[in-house]
Amino acid sequence: MKMMKKAASVALASALVVSLAACGSNGGDGNSNSGSTGSDTFMIGGIGPTTGDNAIYGTAVKNGIQLAVDEINEAGGINGYQISYKFEDDQSDSEKSVNAYNTLKDWGMQMLVGTVTSTPCVAVVEETHVDNMFQFTPSATSVESVQYDNAFRMCFSDPSQGTVSADYIADNGLATKIGVIYDSSSTYSTGIYQNFAAEADVKGLEIVSAEAFTSDSNSDFNVQLQKAKDAGAELVFLPIYYQEASLILAQADRMGYAPKWFGVDGMDGILNLDGFDASLAEGVMFLTPFTPTADDEATQTFVANYEAEFGDTPIQFAADAYDCLYVIKAAAEKAGITPDMSVSDICDAMKTAMTEITVDGLTGKQITWGEDGEPSKEPTVVVIHDGAYTVM
Amino acid sequence: MSFISYLINGLSLGSVYAIIALGYTMVYGIAKMLNFAHGDVIMIGAYTALISMTQLGVPVLPAILIAVVVCTVLGVVIERIAYKPLRNASSSLAVLITAIGVSYLLQNIALLVFGANTQTFPSVVKWSGLSLAGGQLKISGVTIVTIAACIVIMIVLTLFVQKSKPGQAMRAVSEDRGAAQLMGINVNGTIALTFAIGSALAAVAGVLLCSAYPSLDPYTGAMPGIKAFVAAVFGGIGSISGAFVGGILLGVIEILGRAYISSQMADALVFAVLIIVLLVKPTGILGKKIQEKV
Numbered sequence: 001m002k003m004m005k006k007a008a009s010v011a012l013a014s015a016l017v018v019s020l021a022a023c024g025s026n027g028g029d030g031n032s033n034s035g036s037t038g039s040d041t042f043m044i045g046g047i048g049p050t051t052g053d054n055a056i057y058g059t060a061v062k063n064g065i066q067l068a069v070d071e072i073n074e075a076g077g078i079n080g081y082q083i084s085y086k087f088e089d090d091q092s093d094s095e096k097s098v099n100a101y102n103t104l105k106d107w108g109m110q111m112l113v114g115t116v117t118s119t120p121c122v123a124v125v126e127e128t129h130v131d132n133m134f135q136f137t138p139s140a141t142s143v144e145s146v147q148y149d150n151a152f153r154m155c156f157s158d159p160s161q162g163t164v165s166a167d168y169i170a171d172n173g174l175a176t177k178i179g180v181i182y183d184s185s186s187t188y189s190t191g192i193y194q195n196f197a198a199e200a201d202v203k204g205l206e207i208v209s210a211e212a213f214t215s216d217s218n219s220d221f222n223v224q225l226q227k228a229k230d231a232g233a234e235l236v237f238l239p240i241y242y243q244e245a246s247l248i249l250a251q252a253d254r255m256g257y258a259p260k261w262f263g264v265d266g267m268d269g270i271l272n273l274d275g276f277d278a279s280l281a282e283g284v285m286f287l288t289p290f291t292p293t294a295d296d297e298a299t300q301t302f303v304a305n306y307e308a309e310f311g312d313t314p315i316q317f318a319a320d321a322y323d324c325l326y327v328i329k330a331a332a333e334k335a336g337i338t339p340d341m342s343v344s345d346i347c348d349a350m351k352t353a354m355t356e357i358t359v360d361g362l363t364g365k366q367i368t369w370g371e372d373g374e375p376s377k378e379p380t381v382v383v384i385h386d387g388a389y390t391v392m
Numbered sequence: 393m394s395f396i397s398y399l400i401n402g403l404s405l406g407s408v409y410a411i412i413a414l415g416y417t418m419v420y421g422i423a424k425m426l427n428f429a430h431g432d433v434i435m436i437g438a439y440t441a442l443i444s445m446t447q448l449g450v451p452v453l454p455a456i457l458i459a460v461v462v463c464t465v466l467g468v469v470i471e472r473i474a475y476k477p478l479r480n481a482s483s484s485l486a487v488l489i490t491a492i493g494v495s496y497l498l499q500n501i502a503l504l505v506f507g508a509n510t511q512t513f514p515s516v517v518k519w520s521g522l523s524l525a526g527g528q529l530k531i532s533g534v535t536i537v538t539i540a541a542c543i544v545i546m547i548v549l550t551l552f553v554q555k556s557k558p559g560q561a562m563r564a565v566s567e568d569r570g571a572a573q574l575m576g577i578n579v580n581g582t583i584a585l586t587f588a589i590g591s592a593l594a595a596v597a598g599v600l601l602c603s604a605y606p607s608l609d610p611y612t613g614a615m616p617g618i619k620a621f622v623a624a625v626f627g628g629i630g631s632i633s634g635a636f637v638g639g640i641l642l643g644v645i646e647i648l649g650r651a652y653i654s655s656q657m658a659d660a661l662v663f664a665v666l667i668i669v670l671l672v673k674p675t676g677i678l679g680k681k682i683q684e685k686v
C-alpha cells in the first residue's frame with residue numbers, strides 16, 4: 001500500500017514537471033529552451049524575502065520582475081535573446097541572501113536583480129563585487145547597498161529624498177519660506193532633513209524653522225507648529241511617517257494654521273489610517289515613486305496586468321522591480337551584450353551603458369544613472385485631493 | 393502672543409498630567425505603593441471610549457461613562473488580584489515588581505485585542521474654541537475643556553477627601569493604617585475605593601489625552617504615565633494639591649522648554665528639573681515631612 005502511494009506521488013510529480021516544462025517552452029515562443037544552460041538566453045536572477053516578515057515586499061518584487069520578463073520575452077527579448085528568470089527567497093536575512101546568491105550562481109545567473117531589503121543587500125553586494133556580477137536593486141535604500149561600481153539602484157536612497165524634495169519645491173516655486181518638523185530619533189528622518197537643508201541652501205529656499213521631536217514625545221506638536229507659524233513658513237516639510245503626520249495635520253487645523261504640506265514616501269498610507277479624517281489631508285503633497293491610483297496610461301496598464309496575473313494591487317516595490325527589467329533591457333541593448341559573454345564582461349559593458357541611458361519608467365521619467373549607482377529622476381509628487389491620491 | 397499660546401498649551405498638557413498624577417498620588421498616599429500600571433489603565437479607558445463611540449455608536453458622554461465604569465472595575469480587580477495578596481509581604485519591592493508586570497500584561501493584552509495599528513481618536517469636543525486678539529490667538533475647545541475638567545476634578549476631590557466620611561477614612565488609613573484599623577475603619581475597603589477613584593480618573597484622563605492628541609495605540613499610556621509619575625513626585629507624592637501643582641508645572645516647563653530652549657531637549661529638561669527639585673526639597677514642592685516614629 002505504501003509503495004503504491006509512493007509510486008503514485010512520483011508519477012504525479014513527474015507529470016507536474018513535464019507539464020511545467022511544457023508551459024516553459026510554450027511561453028518561450030519556440031525561440032529558445034527556457035531554463036537551459038544559457039548560451040542563447042540571458043540568465044537573470046532575483047533575490048528577496050518571499051516568506052517571513054517582509055514577504056509582502058519580496059513577493060511584489062518577484063511578481064513585478066515576472067511580469068516584465070513575460071512582456072519582454074513576448075516582444076522578442078533583449079537583443080533577440082530570451083530571458084530565463086529565477087527568484088530565490090532570502091527571508092530578508094543576510095546569510096540566507098548570500099546562500100541564495102550562490103544557488104543562483106550555480107544555476108548560471110548572469111545578472112542579479114536584488115536584493116529587495118537593505119541589510120541583505122549590503123552583504124550580497126560584497127559577493128557580487130568580488131565576482132564582478134552586475135547587480136541592480138529595485139528597493140534597497142541604504143547608502144551602502146550600492147557602494148561598489150557594479151551595483152545600481154532603482155529607488156531613491158534615504159537621504160536623497162531630501163535633496164529631491166528641496167529641488168521640487170524650489171523648481172515649482174511652491175514656497176520660499178519653509179518650516180521643517182522632523183524626528184531626531186530616527187536616522188531616516190534626520191538623514192532626509194539634513195540633505196533637504198543642504199539643498200535648500202543651494203536653491204535659495206529659506207528654512208525659517210526646523211523643529212525636532214523624538215519617538216518619546218511624538219504626540220504634542222503645538223510648539224513646533226506655532227514656531228513655524230510665527231516664523232511665517234508658507235510650506236512645512238515633513239520627512240516623517242504618516243502616524244505623526246496625521247497628528248500634526250489635526251493640531252495645525254485646530255490652531256488655524258494652514259500652510260502647504262510636503263512629505264516623503266513615509267507619508268504614503270496616511271489615507272489608510274483607521275478613522276483618519278481625510279479632509280485634514282486635503283492638498284498634502286508627498287514624494288512617492290509610484291501610486292497604483294495614478295491615472296497615467298502606463299501605470300493603469302501595469303496595474304491592470306498585475307491584478308489580472310497575480311490577483312493583487314501592486315505596491316511600489318512591484319513597480320520598482322518592473323522598471324528594473326526595462327532598464328536592464330535598455331542598458332543591454334545599448335551595450336550590445338549577448339548571453340555567450342562571461343559574467344564579468346557583461347558587467348563591465350553594463351556598467352558603462354547604465355551611465356549612458358535615459359529611461360522612462362513607472363517610478364519616474366527621464367531616469368539616468370551616475371557611476372555611483374544612484375538614479376537621478378524626476379520625482380513623482382502626488383497630492384491628496386478629495387480623499388484620494390492624485391499625481392501632480 | 394505666541395508666549396500666551398505656549399502657556400495655554402502647557403496648561404492643557406499639564407492638566408492631563410495632573411489628572412493622571414492624582415491617580416498615582418492617591419494610591420501612594422493610601423496604599424503606600426507605586427501603581428506603575430496606572431498609565432496603561434489610561435490606555436484601556438481610551439480604547440473603551442473609542443470602541444463605544446465608533447463601533448457601538450454611543451454618544452460622547454455615555455461613552456466616557458462606560459470608560460469610567462470599565463476602568464473602575466479594572467482598577468479594583470487589579471488591586472484585588474495582584475496587589476492585595478502582597479500587601480503584607482516582607483519586601484515592598486514585591487508589589488512594585490507586580491505593578492510593572494501588570495503594566496506589561498495590560499499592554500500586551502491590548503496588543504492582542506486591539507492590534508498594534510495606531511487608531512485615530514474621534515474628537516469628543518465639538519466646540520471649535522475661542523479666537524482672541526483678532527484671530528491671532530486661537531484656543532481650541534479641547535484645550536479649554538481639558539483645563540476646566542482638571543480644575544473641577546481637583547475641587548471635587550479635595551472636598552471629598554476633606555469633608556466626606558470615606559474621605560476621612562482615606563486620610564486616616566494614609567496616616568496610620570494600624571491605628572485606623574483599630575478605630576474600626578475598613579482598610580481593605582478604603583484602599584479598594586482609592587483604586588476605584590484613581591482608575592476612574594485614569595479613564596477621564598485617557599479620553600482627554602486622546603482628544604488633545606488624537607492617536608491611540610497600546611503604548612499610548614506609557615509615556616504620559618511616567619511623566620505624570622514624575623509630576624506626582626515633583627509636587628510631593630501623597631499630596632493631592634501637590635499632584636495638581638506638579639502636573640501643571642511639568643506641562644508648562646515641557647512646552648516652554650520646547651519652545652524657547654530646544655525642541656529636542658524638552659524631555660531631558662523635564663527630568664533635569666525633577667532632579668534639581670528633589671536635591672533641594674526631597675519631599676517635593678508640597679510634600680510634607682513626616683517624622684518617623686520610633
